[in-house]
Amino acid sequence: MKKRNTKKYLKRIIVTLLFSYFVYSTFINLDYRNHMKQSQEQNYQHLRTISAIGDNLAHRLVEFTQIPIEQEDEKKAELFDSWRVVSSESRSIYSYLSRMSTLHMEDEIDDWNLLQYSLFRVDMFIDGMTIKLLENRSYRISDEEKEKMDAVISVYCQQRGRKGVCRNRKAPGIYTGTYADYR
DSSP states (O other), X not given: OHHHHHHHHHHHHHHHHHHHHHHHHXXXXXXXXHHHXXXXXXXXXXXXXXXXXXXXHHHHHHHHHHSOGGGTTTTHHHHHHHXXXXXXXXXXXXXXXXXXXXXXXXXXXXXXXXXXXXXXXXXXXXXXXXXHHHHHTSOOOOHHHHHHHHHHHHHHOSOBOTTSOBOSSSOTTOOOSOHHHHO
């Protein structure tokens, strides 16, 4: 009789443990899926913010490049203000890029890594220009640097008006919708 009761209790314990494991695994799986969706949504939110900040950066960079170098002494304050905004917006973009996690972007992980790398390179260029401008104590730039600045402008601004100012609020090739729209 005792042996029979032991087998009965043992079967109940095993069934209870299996059921508990199944329920626990299901909740863990659902929690992980929720975490992935939140991570993806957060990345898209960071991308929309980067797009808006990048638009302002491009606008100020256009202003900076359009000021004639011959008038550097008279317009030094304008040059300083424009470059200060460009530099600070670049730092803001860097902070949002650093918060992005491409781990949960599923099939698009390579595209997200490339985007992140490209925008880090843009930030490195702007930092390099800041150091150069501080070392030279002059806002004179070479033709090659002007071409690179135009490339930076084109990264953040798809359409430019006659004076080079962005007309739209979205960066080219960057999807700014929500994850739900993208699915």
